[in-house]
Amino acid sequence: MALLAVIIGVAIVVENRPALQGREAYAPPNNGAAVVAATSTATATATATVEPTATHTLPPPSPAATFTATVPTPTATRQPTPTPSPVPPVVLTAIARQCAQYTDVQRLLLTRVDRDVLLPRDYLPEDLQVMPLNPGNVFYGSVQMRKIVQQPLLDMLDAMNQAGLKTIVISGYRSFADQTLAYEQWLRLFPDRAPQLSAVPGHSEHQLGTAIDFSTPYMKDQYGDYFSKSFADTAEGLWLTKQAAYYGFTLSYPQWAEDVTGYEWEPWHFRFVGSLAQQLLENHVTLTEYIQKCNGGS
Numbered sequence: 001m002a003l004l005a006v007i008i009g010v011a012i013v014v015e016n017r018p019a020l021q022g023r024e025a026y027a028p029p030n031n032g033a034a035v036v037a038a039t040s041t042a043t044a045t046a047t048a049t050v051e052p053t054a055t056h057t058l059p060p061p062s063p064a065a066t067f068t069a070t071v072p073t074p075t076a077t078r079q080p081t082p083t084p085s086p087v088p089p090v091v092l093t094a095i096a097r098q099c100a101q102y103t104d105v106q107r108l109l110l111t112r113v114d115r116d117v118l119l120p121r122d123y124l125p126e127d128l129q130v131m132p133l134n135p136g137n138v139f140y141g142s143v144q145m146r147k148i149v150q151q152p153l154l155d156m157l158d159a160m161n162q163a164g165l166k167t168i169v170i171s172g173y174r175s176f177a178d179q180t181l182a183y184e185q186w187l188r189l190f191p192d193r194a195p196q197l198s199a200v201p202g203h204s205e206h207q208l209g210t211a212i213d214f215s216t217p218y219m220k221d222q223y224g225d226y227f228s229k230s231f232a233d234t235a236e237g238l239w240l241t242k243q244a245a246y247y248g249f250t251l252s253y254p255q256w257a258e259d260v261t262g263y264e265w266e267p268w269h270f271r272f273v274g275s276l277a278q279q280l281l282e283n284h285v286t287l288t289e290y291i292q293k294c295n296g297g298s
């Protein structure tokens with residue numbers, strides 16, 4: 001009986017644990033560190049230095065016809081793919097062709113940062129700026145992102161506002177120092193799961209200045225945290241799942257690709273990649289695999 005009581009006690013403790021789901025719950029909204037980083041002598045990486053004169057517009061449409069035309073229609077006779085990748089090889093081949101045609105602006109949006117590849121500690125996007133968000137879309141303080149993200153983001157939020165949705169931006173650019181603080185918080189709370197719950201410093205897409213986390217003002221009251229997988233079931237989450245790609249934002253860590261991305265599903269985390277986002281959505285391809293292929297991976 002004593003053992004049973006202990007087991008029940010543990011179960012209750014687990015049940016009552018704060019709903020700290022996802023990788024971002026302890027990400028500091030403070031962008032002060034970013035300012036510090038901006039004033040340091042940031043030795044830009046080779047990727048960062050090839051920034052062309054920014055056009056501040058969406059990248060031109062990529063050759064979607066070529067890409068989609070090569071996506072096979074599954075048939076009953078198709079043999080199972082021997083690899084665990086959900087993307088048929090023919091699609092990956094099409095991706096490689098498409099990457100070769102990209103402009104520098106488009107390639108910059110595809111800087112690789114994932115489980116295996118990290119950004120330098122001093123990687124700093126050169127065109128960071130504060131997003132002029134509608135007050136109703138602000139969570140706390142200011143949000144910095146790359147300039148190319150601004151207009152698509154404002155257009156998307158306008159559309160959501162007009163549809164009566166309540167969307168707040170929790171986090172945009174985060175410096176290496178910001179991410180270090182966030183990761184240390186997770187390590188203290190859940191030492192065994194921290195690598196799945198939070199990006200190790202240098203491995204966060206937020207350091208690129210093109211990743212963004214959304215939530216709603218009522219998430220914390222209804223679901224215990226501003227970051228919860230239940231966001232996917234909210235009106236705002238459902239809208240973003242279907243529509244964000246048409247504004248250039250792709251869901252970086254889908255539910256169906258946890259094995260591919262190495263991260264738990266994050267229905268609130270999107271990354272701006274321009275017109276590519278629609279192709280990824282329509283072809284069920286993860287950004288992780290696409291970028292790896294563009295960088296010569298298989």
Ligand SMILES: [Zn+2]
Binds near residue numbers: 024213269
């Ligand atoms: Zn995020």
